[in-house]
Amino acid sequence: MITGGCLCGATRYAIDAQPRCTSYCHCEDCRRASGAPVVAWTFFPTGSLEWTKGAPKLLSFAERERGFCPECGTPLSFYDPAIPDEYEVTTCSLDDPSLLPPRDHNWVVDRLPWFETADSLPRHEHYSE
Ligand SMILES: [Zn+2]
Ligand SMILES: [Zn+2]
Numbered sequence: 577m578i579t580g581g582c583l584c585g586a587t588r589y590a591i592d593a594q595p596r597c598t599s600y601c602h603c604e605d606c607r608r609a610s611g612a613p614v615v616a617w618t619f620f621p622t623g624s625l626e627w628t629k630g631a632p633k634l635l636s637f638a639e640r641e642r643g644f645c646p647e648c649g650t651p652l653s654f655y656d657p658a659i660p661d662e663y664e665v666t667t668c669s670l671d672d673p674s675l676l677p678p679r680d681h682n683w684v685v686d687r688l689p690w691f692e693t694a695d696s697l698p699r700h701e702h703y704s705e
Contacts, residue, residue, distance in 0.1 A: 579628075580670040582645035582652060586630045589652070589665070593624035598667060598676045600693070603683035609642055610651050613691040616667035616678050617654065625653070625663055 578595070581588035596619040606615040632643030632652050643653035654664040667673050680698040681687075 578670065580652075580665060581629065582648050582650035582669060584645060584648035584650075586647040587627065587632055587645040587650070587652060588629035589625050590628045591620050591625045591665070593620050595620055595676055596662065597680075598678045600678045600681045600697075601683055602681060602685075602687040602691075604686050605638060605640075606683075607686075607688075609637075610666075613688050614693075615651070616673070617664040618667045618670065618676050619662050619664050622655070622661050622663045625665065 578591040578593075579589065580591075598616065598618045601615050601617055602613075607613060609615075630645070630647070633646040635642050635644065639657065641653075641655040641657075642651065643655075644651055650669060651666050652669050653666070656662070667676055667678070670676065678697065680700060681693075682700050682703050684699045685701045
């Protein structure tokens with residue numbers, strides 16, 4: 577069981593599945609929703625996550641659903657109906673993010689020129705699995 581939650585502890589989740597992949601996302605929507613230059617996401621099969629304490633506030637933007645803690649605002653989840661079998665959580669909301677390092681970069685077309693990571697991971701202009 578993989579567990580995680582928000583900064584204040586009001587919203588917690590547990591996932592009963594192995595992660596499918598882990599990625600950095602450089603897209604502008606993730607930047608604005610997080611206030612950070614890049615967001616690391618971990619992908620799980622849809623339906624494998626259970627909210628074990630509280631529930632996220634779900635915001636629909638650009639036909640995609642983002643979940644935040646309603647108390648502290650921590651970005652927690654992402655769901656795109658165009659990719660119905662995947663459900664994403666922010667890697668850094670996991671209780672042990674060190675176990676799931678990102679394996680690639682998505683939406684590099686939006687990458688900020690002043691933000692660079694020292695890695696040789698695959699870089700995708702847009703989205704790639
Ligand atoms: Zn919270
Ligand atoms: Zn993104």
